[in-house]
Amino acid sequence: xxxxxxxxxxxxxxxxxxxxxxxxxxxxxxxxxxxxxxxxxxxxxxxxxxxxxxxxxxxxxxxxxxxxxxxxxxxxxxxxxxxxxxxxxxxxxxxxxxxxxxxxxxxxxxxxxxxxxxxxxxxxxxxxxxxxxxxxxxxxxxxxxxxxxxxxxxxxxxxxxxxxxxxxxxxxxxxxxxxxxxxxxxxxxxxxxxxxxxxxxxxxxxxxxxxxxxxxxxxxxxxxxxxxxxxxxxxxxxxxxxxxxxxxxxxxxxxxxxxxxxxxxxxxxxxxxxxxxxxxxxxxxxxxxxxxxxxxxxxxxxxxxxxxxxxxxxxxxxxxxxxxxxxxx
Amino acid sequence: xxxxxxxxxxxxxxxxxxxxxxxxxxxxxxxxxxxxxxxxxxxxxxxxxxxxxxxxxxxxxxxxxxxxxxxxxxxxxxxxxxxxxxxxxxxxxxxxxxxxxxxxxxxxxxxxxxxxxxxxxxxxxxxxxxxxxxxxxxxxxxxxxxxxxxxxxxxxxxxxxxxxxxxxxxxxxxxxxxxxxxxxxxxxxxxxxxxxxxxxxxxxxxxxxxxxxxxxxxxxxxxxxxxxxxxxxxxxxxxxxxxxxxxxxxxxxxxxxxxxxxxxxxxxxxxxxxxxxxxxxxxxxxxxxxxxxxxxxxxxxxxxxxxxxxxxxxxxxxxxxxxxxxxxxxxxxxxxxxxxxxxxxxxxxxxxxxxxxxxxxxxxxxxxxxxxxxxxxxxxxxxxxxxxxxxxxxxxxxxxxxxxxxxxxxxxxxxxxxxxxxxxxxxxxxxxxxxxxxxxxxxxxxxxxxxxxxxxxxxxxxxxxxxxxxxxxxxxxxxxxxxxxxxxxxxxxxxxxxx
Numbered sequence: 001x002x003x004x005x006x007x008x009x010x011x012x013x014x015x016x017x018x019x020x021x022x023x024x025x026x027x028x029x030x031x032x033x034x035x036x037x038x039x040x041x042x043x044x045x046x047x048x049x050x051x052x053x054x055x056x057x058x059x060x061x062x063x064x065x066x067x068x069x070x071x072x073x074x075x076x077x078x079x080x081x082x083x084x085x086x087x088x089x090x091x092x093x094x095x096x097x098x099x100x101x102x103x104x105x106x107x108x109x110x111x112x113x114x115x116x117x118x119x120x121x122x123x124x125x126x127x128x129x130x131x132x133x134x135x136x137x138x139x140x141x142x143x144x145x146x147x148x149x150x151x152x153x154x155x156x157x158x159x160x161x162x163x164x165x166x167x168x169x170x171x172x173x174x175x176x177x178x179x180x181x182x183x184x185x186x187x188x189x190x191x192x193x194x195x196x197x198x199x200x201x202x203x204x205x206x207x208x209x210x211x212x213x214x215x216x217x218x219x220x221x222x223x224x225x226x227x228x229x230x231x232x233x234x235x236x237x238x239x240x241x242x243x244x245x246x247x248x249x250x251x252x253x254x255x256x257x258x259x260x261x262x263x264x265x266x267x268x269x270x271x272x273x274x275x276x277x278x279x280x281x282x283x284x285x286x287x288x289x290x291x292x293x294x295x296x297x298x299x300x301x302x303x304x305x306x307x308x309x310x311x312x313x314x315x316x317x318x319x320x321x322x323x324x325x326x327x328x329x
Numbered sequence: 330x331x332x333x334x335x336x337x338x339x340x341x342x343x344x345x346x347x348x349x350x351x352x353x354x355x356x357x358x359x360x361x362x363x364x365x366x367x368x369x370x371x372x373x374x375x376x377x378x379x380x381x382x383x384x385x386x387x388x389x390x391x392x393x394x395x396x397x398x399x400x401x402x403x404x405x406x407x408x409x410x411x412x413x414x415x416x417x418x419x420x421x422x423x424x425x426x427x428x429x430x431x432x433x434x435x436x437x438x439x440x441x442x443x444x445x446x447x448x449x450x451x452x453x454x455x456x457x458x459x460x461x462x463x464x465x466x467x468x469x470x471x472x473x474x475x476x477x478x479x480x481x482x483x484x485x486x487x488x489x490x491x492x493x494x495x496x497x498x499x500x501x502x503x504x505x506x507x508x509x510x511x512x513x514x515x516x517x518x519x520x521x522x523x524x525x526x527x528x529x530x531x532x533x534x535x536x537x538x539x540x541x542x543x544x545x546x547x548x549x550x551x552x553x554x555x556x557x558x559x560x561x562x563x564x565x566x567x568x569x570x571x572x573x574x575x576x577x578x579x580x581x582x583x584x585x586x587x588x589x590x591x592x593x594x595x596x597x598x599x600x601x602x603x604x605x606x607x608x609x610x611x612x613x614x615x616x617x618x619x620x621x622x623x624x625x626x627x628x629x630x631x632x633x634x635x636x637x638x639x640x641x642x643x644x645x646x647x648x649x650x651x652x653x654x655x656x657x658x659x660x661x662x663x664x665x666x667x668x669x670x671x672x673x674x675x676x677x678x679x680x681x682x683x684x685x686x687x688x689x690x691x692x693x694x695x696x697x698x699x700x701x702x703x704x705x706x707x708x709x710x711x712x713x714x715x716x717x718x719x720x721x722x723x724x725x726x727x728x729x730x731x732x733x734x735x736x737x738x739x740x741x742x743x744x745x746x747x748x749x750x751x752x753x754x755x756x757x758x759x760x761x762x763x764x765x766x767x768x769x770x771x772x773x774x775x776x777x778x779x780x781x782x783x784x785x786x787x788x789x790x791x792x793x794x795x796x797x798x799x800x801x802x803x804x805x806x807x808x809x810x811x812x813x814x815x816x817x818x819x820x821x822x823x824x825x826x827x828x
Contacts, residue, residue: 198691198699201684205677215636215674216688216741217660276679 022269026284033291041298051176053290055168055245058183060260061286062238065186066119066231067261068282070133072194073227074207074274080137081122082235082261084144085115086254089239091151094158094249101163111236118144119232123225141258148252160243168244179241183283186234190279203227208275256303259310260289266317289313330393332357332523333378333409333492338387339547340373347373349547351387353525355492360514360524362534362555365544366567366788366821371527374544375494378525379411380404405431410488412481412495418469424448425465428483451483454513458505474501482510493517494525499533511537529621531560531825543567564821589613592780593749595633598642602628603804606642610749610780615771617795618784619810620824624801626784627669630753633782634666635659647748660692665747667739669754669786675738676726683722685737686712690744711740714773716766732763739767743774750774752783756790768794788820800824 037044063082070077089111096110097103118140125136167178194200205213206220214220238257243249262272267285270277289310296306335353339346348370355361365371376382378389380398389396391407398404404411418427425448426433434443445465452465463476472480478501485493499507514524514537528534534541535555542552543566551566589611598606603625610616618626632639635653644651646662653659656666668674677685683701686708691699705722712719717736719729726734735755742750752771756764771794775781785791791798798810800823808823810816 196699196701198696201688201691201699204680204684205688208677208679209673211673212675212677213688215634215656215666215668216677217655217657217692218688219657 022267023281023284026267026281026288030284030288030291033288033295037291037295037298040295044294044298049294053294054287055177055179056293057287057290058179059238059242059245060257060264060290061183061283062186062241063235063257064261064264064282064286065190065279066234068190068265068268068270068277068279069203069227070231071262071265071270071272072203072207072274072277073224075210075224076133076272077126077207077224077227077274078133078137078262078272079119079122079228079231079235080134080258081118081140081144082231083252083255083258084141084148085118085232085235086239086242086257087148087249087252088118088144088254089115089236090243090246090249090253091148091158093164093240093243094160097158097161097164099159099161101161104161104163107161107164108240111240112233115232115234115236115239116229117232119229120225122232123228126228127221127224145252158243159248160246164240164244165247166244168241179244182237182241187279187283194278199223199226204275207273259307259314260286260293263310263314263317264289266314272318331355331390332392333525334390334393335374335378336388336390338374338377338384338389340370340377340382340384346547348377348384350549351377351544351547352549352552353378353542354552355523355525357491357523358518358521359539360518360526360537362538362541363525363527363544364529364534364541364563364567369544369567370547371544372496375411375496375525375527378404379409379494381411405488405490408491410485410490410493412485412493412498418477418480418484420470421468423465424452424463424467424469424472424480427469427480428452428487430484432487447487448483451487454483454486455479455506455509458503458509475503475506478502479506486513491521492523492525496527497529498526499528499530507533529825531563534563535560545569560822560825564818564825567825568817568821592647593633593782594643594645596643598629598632598639598644600628600632600639600641601637603632603801606806608799608806610782612778612780613775614797615775615781615783615795617791617798618782618801619788619791619798619820620801620807622786624824625804626801627753628804629801630666630751630782630784633659634664634751636666657692660689660747663748664751665689665742665749666751667735667742667753667755669757671731671735671738676734678727679725681723682719682726682729682737683708685726686722686741687744689741693745707744708740711743712736714743715740715770730760732759735759736763736766739770746779748780750779750781752781752785754784754786756785756787764790788817792817792820802826 034045034050043049063086067079067082070079092114093107093111096107122137122140125131126133170177172178173181194203202213202218202223205216205218206223210220239254242253246253264285265282266272267288268277268279268281268283270282292309293306296309301309331354333353333355335351338348338351340348351370351374353363353374363371363374373382377384380401380403383399389398396407398407419430425445428448428451429444434440434447448465452459452463459479460473460476462471463479469477469480478498482498485495499510502510518524526537538555540552540554541558541563543550543563545567553562591609592612593610596607606625606629608616618629620626628637631637633644633653635655635658638653644653646664651659651662683704687704690696690704690707701722708722715736717740718733719737726737729737739755756767768790771781771783783791783795792815795815798815798820799806800808800810800820802824807826810819810823
């Protein structure tokens with residue numbers, strides 16, 4: 001190759017090092033938090049307990065996959081409606097299968113379609129109607145919350161099929177339940193999508209410099225709509241799994257996922273400004289947040305306290321990661 | 330004794346010598362025109378006189394007394410008022426507030442009645458030519474560009490300074506507005522005021538000026554009385570030397586061009602910033618677009634590329650109509666476009682070189698999967714053709730120098746050859762060796778049959794590379810230079826003529 005000696009800046013650069021930095025921090029923190037949990041409450045870090053944490057982390061991680069894509073696409077991309085989609089999917093799935101394994105396929109297809117439709121509306125609002133993603137998806141969340149009240153009329157409804165519950169809670173292969181394998185598969189798929197497909201290149205390009213992407217003939221709007229559709233579908237998958245985990249759906253079961261899905265992405269090294277980062281770090285971020293949640297529960301901090309801790313965590317992260325990375329571009 | 334004298338003033342910004350030796354002498358009761366090509370230093374000289382830029386050396390004399398002007402406020406106390414080329418209006422405030430911004434009547438609280446009364450005096454000067462919706466109470470953001478320029482002019486007039494400097498004040502004005510403005514300036518001159526006027530238009534210079542000072546490459550080369558000179562002499566002074574600029578451009582027109590097939594045909598194309606542009610481009614031809622900066626050259630290229638679609642006119646590519654609706658559509662048809670603003674339009678900052686060099690290839694080949702090794706193999710020859718220096722495809726493009734970044738952006742168009750290459754000031758801000766590499770490649774591509782349109786803000790690049798030059802002025806093509814007519818003199822003359 002005619003490539004000649006690079007600049008001094010080139011010489012010491014390793015793309016992997018940059019990618020790994022937030023990942024290493026997250027992994028280190030996970031180990032530290034597990035040790036802290038074991039110290040506070042012996043048995044916290046037992047194999048059984050860690051597996052339970054991983055199942056919960058998988059639910060959060062699957063939501064965060066879609067969130068990750070939307071954020072990577074840039075232009076203030078964010079999806080605040082994911083919590084509503086999770087709740088809606090759990091209810092649709094519960095009612096479509098109502099405790100019967102034979103209804104699982106229909107439930108999955110129905111939920112994916114609903115998630116895709118919501119994402120499509122979000123995407124169209126953001127690209128064609130130029131509504132800021134924050135406002136668009138927050139509005140969508142409001143609509144979904146209202147819809148949930150109307151549908152259920154306040155009465156819990158729908159039950160998970162035994163097959164679905166088993167998939168989420170019972171060992172399937174090598175002692176791990178199906179949902180863990182599903183999460184691993186999603187992780188591999190995301191890595192493939194982002195690193196080995198033209199669509200992946202395009203997602204980074206529009207997140208990094210939308211004007212340049214447009215001038216290079218990329219379908220900027222279509223791509224951005226697709227990201228919101230995928231986010232809706234991932235949230236729907238998480239909603240189905242959540243139904244399997246809890247057995248039946250209850251009020252606003254998915255709401256708790258909105259903030260953590262964003263924190264996991266930022267913790268994993270994807271700045272809110274988009275254009276760089278990836279899903280591997282986000283997976284570590286999801287596990288980290290789940291362990292943190294477990295510790296907060298152990299020391300008897302209730303839901304409102306946990307939300308405060310999460311909110312503060314996000315703000316701190318913005319201070320350390322988000323802002324620094326945004327400035328560097 | 331001259332009212333204002335600038336003696337051998339100079340100014341350096343970093344590595345650029347913006348002004349090497351600026352001399353200017355302005356008498357009371359005269360309109361003094363300052364002329365020079367883009368970047369010759371005339372705006373810098375004006376800014377020094379107006380106190381917004383401090384000179385590195387040289388001296389300023391007012392009525393024979395040496396003065397130091399530290400800031401615009403001080404310039405005002407010395408009686409110097411200036412109109413800036415870059416509009417400096419407060420968009421959300423009213424016309425009246427903007428006119429009197431630096432001189433609001435009243436004490437702690439603004440005297441509204443007084444404000445409107447005073448501003449109205451200046452608005453009345455342009456009575457009948459201000460256009461719809463222009464009043465003391467209108468907010469500036471609701472105004473058209475020409476109306477904003479009028480506000481800027483009124484703002485300068487309201488200083489009532491004995492010395493008034495106008496840096497390209499007429500660029501957005503229509504004929505009637507210019508005529509009125511000139512009448513006002515003549516009246517001010519008769520009152521004994523001194524006016525320094527920067528313009529690119531020969532007709533304006535000769536209609537209004539008493540004397541003209543020519544600046545070339547940061548140096549004052551001559552001051553002439555308008556009635557003792559003519560346009561040709563002024564242009565010769567700008568180009569340099571008696572005979573300079575008369576030699577024909579270096580590049581011989583493409584051989585058997587007449588026989589070559591027409592690739593791109595543009596008919597009466599109009600859009601924002603340009604109108605009725607027509608030309609045919611043959612395979613292997615390099616068509617230059619010349620003229621002063623911002624006369625519609627970039628707008629035409631961006632329209633042909635589909636980045637801002639034209640409003641009317643026809644474009645055909647290889648005999649088939651071309652719908653320039655989006656870059657995506659024109660790229661698929663074989664059009665390529667390289668922007669001079671690589672940070673905005675070209676570079677995907679922070680992403681690896683591989684991702685920066687392959688998007689066009691992926692689009693044209695309809696790729697779904699990104700196989701890095703095969704993409705690298707495809708990109709290598711294009712990067713080598715431009716002698717691009719880089720350490721590896723995985724390194725971020727931002728780690729390269731500006732010239733090498735631009736080479737990566739250009740190389741993305743060359744993996745799969747386009748039929749038409751549109752170059753929109755492609756060498757802006759890149760180093761000399763990268764420029765040389767780029768033009769070598771462009772000539773080679775043309776020799777291989779590619780049809781190329783080149784807009785450059787550097788006349789030498791056009792004269793050295795183009796087979797034919799269309800000179801743009803005011804959004805239209807005012808002259809076509811072919812064969813032996815492609816001289817620096819003709820290029821300047823066409824560029825500086827009235828549109």
